[in-house]
Amino acid sequence: MxxxxxxxxxxxxxxxxxxxxxxxxxxxxxxxxxxxxxxxxxxxxxxxxxxxxxxxxxxxxxxxxxxxxxxxxFPRVPKASDRPFLNRRTEALIGRAFVLREPIAGGVGQVRVDDTVWRVVGEDCPAGARVIVTGVDGATLKVRPEGAAA
Structure with missing residues (x-):
């Protein structure tokens, strides 16, 4: 000093x-x-x-x-992103409707989203039926048939 x-x-x-x-x-x-x-x-x-x-x-x-x-x-205000689901791709699918690629049998099926095939769970439906994504569990989409009560 x-x-x-x-x-x-x-x-x-x-x-x-x-x-x-x-x-x-x-x-x-x-x-x-x-x-x-x-x-x-x-x-x-x-x-x-x-x-x-x-x-x-x-x-x-x-x-x-x-x-x-x-x-x-000067408080830090988080910037609003123009791509809010950039690192949360599955959350961006909630509410969207898709056509089943494979039927939901035993509660499990597949749906094609763009160039990716996703595993889906929900009530049994035939292939080609339209389903709406209601939630996400890891890499599995939870769906319900389009027109079914939410």
Missing amino acids: TLLAEIGIWIWFIVAGLLLLGELLLPGAQLIWLGVAALATGLVVPLFEIGWQGQVAVYVVLAFVMLLLGRRL
Whole structure:
């Protein structure tokens, strides 16, 4: 900590500059608040002639306050996706109607969705019947006959 004593208050401006530069290089909007706290510490220290231990304490308190203030002023809002089912393909099939490729016999059958054959479970129906997907269980679609009560 003798470096802090030798450099004086300039250390806070150097730290502020490095943190603000880091914010430009690393996304996240966290380093900016730490940089602002270091800048504020550099401005407050000469007013009260605080020793290095006090300077570090002032910085820690200001950093905490600035981080809380930053999160309060700029809350993270998740972006709405133009493809909400990108990694949840099966959920996108719920509510859609398909023609059975193989009959549902014993509660199990197959349906073709685009270029993929899916296993389906539901009440027995003949091949060629239209079914509506009502749910998903892993890679198995739960279906009901089209026109049947939901």
